[in-house]
Every structure is written in C-alpha cells, then in structure tokens.
Amino acid sequence: MMRCRPFRYHAPRTVAEAAKILRGEGPDAMVLAGGTDVIPNLKRKQFAPRTLVALRRIGELRTASDDGLTLGAATTLDAIARHAALPEAHRAARIAASKVATPQIRNRGTIGGNLCLDTRCTYYDQSAEWRQAIDFCKKAPGPHGTAIETPVEQGICWVAPGSPRCWAVSSTDAAPALIALGAEVTLVSADGERTIPLTDLYADDGMAFLTKKRDELLTAVRLPAAVEGWRSTYWKLRRRGAFDFPILGVGAALKLDAGGTVEAARVVLGAVASRPLPVDTSGLVGGPLSDEAIDAFAAKAAGPAKPLDNTDFTLHWRKRVVRAWVAGALRELRGDDSEEASLLSRSAARIPEPLSV
Amino acid sequence: MNDGSPPDPTPLGRKLLMELHVNGETQEVAFLPHETLLEVLRERMDLPGTKHGCELGECGACAVLVDGRPELSCLRLAIECGDAEVTTVEGLIRDGQLDPIQEAFADLGGAQCGYCTPGILVTARALLDENPSPDRDEIAEALSGNLCRCTGYLQIFESVEEAARVGAASSATGEVTS
Numbered sequence: 226m227m228r229c230r231p232f233r234y235h236a237p238r239t240v241a242e243a244a245k246i247l248r249g250e251g252p253d254a255m256v257l258a259g260g261t262d263v264i265p266n267l268k269r270k271q272f273a274p275r276t277l278v279a280l281r282r283i284g285e286l287r288t289a290s291d292d293g294l295t296l297g298a299a300t301t302l303d304a305i306a307r308h309a310a311l312p313e314a315h316r317a318a319r320i321a322a323s324k325v326a327t328p329q330i331r332n333r334g335t336i337g338g339n340l341c342l343d344t345r346c347t348y349y350d351q352s353a354e355w356r357q358a359i360d361f362c363k364k365a366p367g368p369h370g371t372a373i374e375t376p377v378e379q380g381i382c383w384v385a386p387g388s389p390r391c392w393a394v395s396s397t398d399a400a401p402a403l404i405a406l407g408a409e410v411t412l413v414s415a416d417g418e419r420t421i422p423l424t425d426l427y428a429d430d431g432m433a434f435l436t437k438k439r440d441e442l443l444t445a446v447r448l449p450a451a452v453e454g455w456r457s458t459y460w461k462l463r464r465r466g467a468f469d470f471p472i473l474g475v476g477a478a479l480k481l482d483a484g485g486t487v488e489a490a491r492v493v494l495g496a497v498a499s500r501p502l503p504v505d506t507s508g509l510v511g512g513p514l515s516d517e518a519i520d521a522f523a524a525k526a527a528g529p530a531k532p533l534d535n536t537d538f539t540l541h542w543r544k545r546v547v548r549a550w551v552a553g554a555l556r557e558l559r560g561d562d563s564e565e566a567s568l569l570s571r572s573a574a575r576i577p578e579p580l581s582v
Numbered sequence: 583m584n585d586g587s588p589p590d591p592t593p594l595g596r597k598l599l600m601e602l603h604v605n606g607e608t609q610e611v612a613f614l615p616h617e618t619l620l621e622v623l624r625e626r627m628d629l630p631g632t633k634h635g636c637e638l639g640e641c642g643a644c645a646v647l648v649d650g651r652p653e654l655s656c657l658r659l660a661i662e663c664g665d666a667e668v669t670t671v672e673g674l675i676r677d678g679q680l681d682p683i684q685e686a687f688a689d690l691g692g693a694q695c696g697y698c699t700p701g702i703l704v705t706a707r708a709l710l711d712e713n714p715s716p717d718r719d720e721i722a723e724a725l726s727g728n729l730c731r732c733t734g735y736l737q738i739f740e741s742v743e744e745a746a747r748v749g750a751a752s753s754a755t756g757e758v759t760s
Contacts, residue, residue, distance in 0.1 A: 467726035
C-alpha cells in the first residue's frame with residue numbers, strides 16, 4: 226500500500242485562522258482542500274509537508290454569492306458542473322469542470338484545487354523509487370518529498386536536459402476556461418486580501434507556476450456578469466474520455482454583434498506550457514467569423530504553443546492538433562452544427578497519430 | 583473528545599481515537615492522522631471489501647459512498663470522515679439480502695475477477711438512487727471512473743440495467759428491495 230508520510234493536521238474554522246496558521250508554519254505547510262491532487266503527490270513523496278491545513282470546516286469557502294457569480298474556492302467540481310445558476314454565456318466553466326478526471330474525483334475535488342493544480346510531467350509524477358532510478362529532477366530533487374517552488378539553476382530537467390528551467394505542464398482544465406470568461410480570484414493572507422485577474426495567478430515556470438505566495442489562501446473565484454452577445458466553450462483533448470489530464474485545452478469566449486461581427490474575444494490554451502496561455506485575438510476582432518478568419522487565427526494561435534515530450538501523445542502531433550482544436554472551438558461558437566462539433570470533440574482520441582520515427 | 587472531533591492540530595505520529603459512521607453503525611476507531619479512509623476501513627475496521635488498486639485516484643477500485651455519493655477512499659483522509667456516513671460494499675446487504683445490483687451482477691456475469699466490482703457496485707447504487715432508470719450513456723458516464731480489465735464493460739452495463747428494471751418493478755408493487 227502506498228502511504229502518506231506523517232504530518233500534523235490542522236482544521237481551522239475560518240479563513241483568518243487558516244491564514245494565520247499558514248503564516249506561522251511557513252514553507253512546511255500545505256493546504257488540503259479536496260485532496261485529489263495533494264494526496265497522490267504525498268504518496269509519491271513529491272512533497273512531505275510537516276503540516277496540512279485542511280479547509281473542510283470553513284463553510285464560507287463553499288458558498289456562492291446570491292448572483293451565483295462568486296464561487297467559494299472549496300466548491301466541488303461536480304457542483305460547478307451542475308451549477309444551473311451560471312448564465313449560459315459562462316457554460317465554458319461548467320464544461321471544463323465536468324471534464325476533470327472522474328465522477329468520484331469531481332465529487333471531492335474543488336475549483337480552487339484545480340486552479341492550483343501542481344504542474345505535471347512524465348518525469349515528475351512518478352514514485353520516489355522511479356524518480357531515484359534515473360536520478361531526481363530539479364522539481365523534486367530529493368527522495369523524501371522535497372519538491373520546491375522557486376526556480377533554481379542547479380539540478381536537471383529530464384525533458385530538456387540543456388535547459389536551465391523546469392518544463393512541467395500546466396494541466397488545469399478550469400483555468401483556460403475561466404480565464405477566457407474573464408474570471409478574477411481572491412487571495413487572502415494574514416496581511417489582508419487582494420483580488421487579481423485569474424491569468425495573473427500563473428507564471429510560465431514548471432516550479433514557480435503560481436504567483437500566489439506560500440502563505441496566501443485562494444478563497445474565491447469571481448466571474449463577470451454575463452453580457453448579451455457573449456458565448457463560450459471549452460474543448461478538452463485527452464486519450465480517454467475520463468481520468469486523463471488534458472493534452473490540450475481550449476477555453477474560448479467571444480462576443481458577436483447581431484450581424485455576426487466579432488466584437489471581443491478571449492482564447493486560452495491549456496496544457497501546452499507551464500501556464501495557461503492566452504492567445505492574441507486582435508486579428509479576430511472587427512471581422513466576421515468566416516472560415517478564412519477562423520483558419521488564419523487558428524494557425525497563428527498554434528504558434529506560441531510549445532509542447533515538450535513530457536505528456537501523453539507525441540509532441541509534434543500535439544503541436545499540430547492545436548490548430549484543428551482552436552478552429553473547432555470557434556466553429557462551435559459560430560453556431561456550426563453542434564452535433565458535428567461534439568462528435569469531433571468525442572472522437573479526439575481517434576484522430577490518427579503519426580508514428581514516431 | 584466529546585464531540586468526536588480530534589485535537590487540533592493533531593500531534594505528529596500519535597494515534598487519535600475518533601468515531602466513524604460506517605454502514606449504519608458508529609464505531610470508535612484508533613488511527614494515525616495521515617491514514618486514508620481506505621487504510622482505516624481495511625486495516626483497522628476489518629472491512630476488506632473495499633479494494634486498493636492504484637491508490638492514486640486512477641482506477642476507482644476503492645470507491646465508497648460518502649453521504650450517498652461515490653468518492654475514492656484512497657484520496658480521502660479518515661480524519662476528514664467523522665461527520666460523514668460511509669457506505670462500503672459490505673453495507674449494501676440489508677437484512678441478509680443482497681442489493682438488486684449485486685444480484686444482477688451475479689446473474690449476468692457483471693463480475694469476472696471481481697477486483698473492480700465493489701467500487702462499481704457502490705457507484706452504481708448511487709446512480710440508481712439518484713436516477714432509477716438511467717439509459718446506457720448515463721450508466722457509462724456514472725461508471726467512467728471505474729476501470730475494469732476483464733469484462734469489456736458490456737456485462738456491467740447490462741447488470742446495472744437489469745437492477746434498474748428490478749428496482750422499477752418492485753417499486754411498482756410496493757416491495758422494498760434495498
């Protein structure tokens with residue numbers, strides 16, 4: 226049986242109390258919400274915190290505001306997938322939540338936990354013994370749970386041994402969808418609270434992938450009020466229809482005027498970098514969503530996506546599929562036959578993958 | 583510990599004594615703060631029906647019902663279960679009678695090697711409690727977190743459908759089946 230190493234367990238009743246404990250414990254503490262990401266990492270000895278600060282007694286983290294647009298960070302993914310009060314314009318949030326892992330995990334895992342999901346890599350998400358056998362990578366350089374969260378020069382990145390940085394992959398489904406919707410998050414520490422655009426929560430480094438300070442607690446996600454004309458979707462690519470983390474996620478939201486001209490657009494790629502990657506949509510705004518406009522935009526969007534060989538599927542195919550996936554998401558938002566779109570979405574795993582040579 | 587809650591914070595490496603509510607009974611159990619519900623059920627409560635598969639949330643073998651909803655016992659600390667009602671596969675039997683889902687799995691070959699079966703049975707029970715007559719897609723979606731390497735899933739789907747039919751027939755006649 227894989228077991229956790231011993232830790233002390235705190236279960237404070239308020240956010241203020243949790244923030245105080247996090248301040249007092251410093252880097253030796255980790256936050257435990259649903260535990261569906263933290264517990265496997267503890268069992269694989271990627272982390273060995275002295276203290277876990279559990280959020281389960283803090284009721285305010287599970288409540289939604291009256292307008293349904295502010296969600297407590299400990300709201301389960303299943304509750305968000307079923308959150309009927311969310312406006313149709315924000316359906317990307319419900320789609321993304323419904324596609325995380327499995328039903329059992331969505332019953333337990335939280336939206337805050339998915340946003341703070343540890344970055345993933347073939348060379349990192351392994352048992353301590355596996356990692357020791359090829360020598361530990363720089364993200365978790367010791368055998369007893371020593372994962373570190375600040376960039377360091379020393380140590381090796383096995384996926385890019387010549388590189389000074391860690392290339393572990395941002396694998397959250399919620400973030401690309403919620404950034405596309407214009408979400409903000411609230412962070413609370415012993416010093417007070419601050420609210421930032423969700424996109425600013427992330428940094429493009431496999432180790433220091435969150436700008437959240439170690440003693441800050443993510444308490445809430447705020448979605449903007451729905452405005453007439455906005456629509457959104459989230460497309461997730463993975464080998465199986467359940468369990469798998471995304472190989473690619475496309476969060477897309479756009480505002481069309483009555484004539485079909487794009488007034489505003491936000492498109493965000495997941496799982497192609499160490500952070501969710503917002504795409505420059507200026508080329509899309511001001512024109513119609515024609516086939517030509519969609520294809521030109523999709524080709525350009527694929528440019529900054531730089532998958533490396535540290536997830537499922539071959540990296541060259543993962544790079545090429547970005548274009549088809551972005552175009553598919555935009556066609557769905559244009560109103561193309563949604564059955565065809567969902568068929569394409571479901572058959573993702575059956576798109577032929579070129580053999581490695 | 584009058585309210586059944588452990589000291590906060592728990593002392594490092596020391597066992598705590600806590601009441602757990604499992605299969606309709608309340609038991610005082612001693613375990614370490616870092617033990618998962620799976621470890622406590624199997625190793626401290628003599629309930630080995632819940633299986634340990636991957637132990638990382640990647641197979642569904644350890645699924646149990648927590649307040650009626652399926653969760654993975656390998657990913658939930660036992661210390662977080664004091665205020666919950668836990669149901670394991672052992673708890674599906676009522677008054678010596680198998681759950682109709684268990685009957686259907688036995689009749690239709692829904693179990694082969696049987697290792698994934700307890701997790702599937704409790705997950706299917708939660709599905710039928712919420713949706714007494716699910717279609718094939720709804721069954722597949724509800725069981726999408728439970729891997730089976732023997733059956734190819736067809737017998738599993740058919741067993742759940744049969745259990746739903748039996749449940750519908752018995753509720754029409756007012757008979758209590760579970």
